Amino acid sequence: MTARDTDVVISSRARLARNLAEFAFPGRQDPVSAGKVADRVREALFAGSDHMARAFRRMAIADLPPLDRSALVERRLISRDLAQDGPGREVLVSRDEHLSIMVNEEDHVRIQAITPGFSVDEAFDLALRTVRYLEENLAFAYHERFGYLTACPTNVGTGLRVSVMVHLPGHVLGGAIEPLVDSLRKLRFAVRGMYGEHSEAGGALYQVSNQATLGLSEDEIRTELRRVAASVVERERTLRRELHRVQPLALEDRVGRSLGILRNARLLTAEEALQRLSDLRLGVALGLCPDLDAGTVDDLVNRIGPASLQKARNRDLPPQERDAVRAEEIRTRLASGGAAPPMTPTAPTPADPTPPGPGTPPDPGPSAP
């Protein structure tokens, strides 16, 4: 239907978990070891290559003020867990933010690649190239029977978690989320709400990911995920069409109201904004908002989190002021009635299909053993 199925799939993600063979896992290592682990990972990434040093930005979590940490969490560059204080915690983020390497979270190394739209293989390739690059110089904990060893047995083996972030308003409005969660659980896939579980308030954003990491190869895992996600995409489209066919007025009214509120409101909570933007995204997919595109909506979703808003203003904002700033941000971007929406010149929208910038894909070539 659309390139990379962006009408339903917002982004794809691959995560590989690894631990250094020499050290106890982060939950059981002393601060000195944690520091050594961070040093090793940094050396393995940067050694002998200015190119990599230019391609990545390193941030020690301890050096980051709370607001910066939250903003990284909102942009999904680090986990909520890593944002907490802990010895040796770092994140190495590629300049284009497609790739992040978390150090000393639950595992020593967690490599995460996020690519726009339905692009699981692209994300996986990026994560795998990075882990192979590191493995040239880092000996990871590995066991013949159990594969790559992780702190939690739910990640052992491949250490691979692949996921797609999907927009499922058709499932939500059609009451089909619960059955979806149940049926995917039986296939050992998880469906989790991105912002709150199974509620409209969450912006109908869900993450579908594999549960099993052992007993399947990496190829089997991502092939399965692709297959499962493709069927979710198809079902979502069917549900949307069906909703529109059965209740065209109700649906168009809903989209129109949300658009009106987003363009005119002076105070918007994050919750309401997410839900209204979800309606808008649905309207875009059904061709009800000809002057908007999904990328603009996704970009807005990324910008209206509390931390991102405050980070953009460069100061702490009390909650009510936040709502005002959020409404203003949305109003500005959706302004100008029928005209084309102002495109953001700075950050690439998640739907932007431009390839990763130079240097993002680590090139194992120059690393001499």
Next chain:
Amino acid sequence: MQRGGGIPMICDQCHKRDATIHVTQAVNGETQEMNLCAGCAMRLGFVSAGGDLSALPFLEGLSFPAGLFKVSLGSPVKGGTAVGERCIHCGLTFDEFRSGGRMGCGRCYAAFAHRLLPLMKRIQSGDRHTGLRPTGATARVMEQDAAREAREAREAAARESRPEAPPTVKSRPRVRPGPPAGPPQAGSADAAPESAGPAEPGVPELREELRKAVDREDYESAARLRDRIRALSEPADTPGEKDREEKKGGQAP
């Protein structure tokens, strides 16, 4: 595995193959249990130790009831093992894992392997890694480990190449002291005097071949070799009892 039926275990010794043999070991009045694969059971001498063990299950799937074998073991149980359900590398106990849900270090997996396998069956799609093989530094370290293991196995085989030797087996007795780490010398064993010539391989060579067969999991050849070794070094009466009694004092820590 003999209890409950069908719960697979990993060999406590190599942590690679399925354990098919359960060994109960009495050390200073304390009972220690070991689950071994057929290969490691042979390597550690359970197979050739005594006539009553000749029926050991060579092929996987068979097992013996716990407590059938009361054998003292000369060589210590090596790395990645749990003593009293505790990882000897990071100190994590299995109970701590159960309450916290996290392993302490990579070696915990080998240490608790037999407890983890049923868990994996439940929470994962299998209990065996079928994904990508290690590369780079990981692969290099694994090769080094494998080489060290092979060397240790060779040394263990060399130590055991004289089952009918007197109690103080630790230092190589009689013929020549020699470097302890050296490969088994042809002709140094009683069964293959120099005059016999190369036509008929001696016990040490056969043991070396046996070790190789076990390493490549060729248990059929291993069984044949074992029988030949036994035929060559068959003592008049069963040495098992004697060995057990005599080795009791010198157990491993």
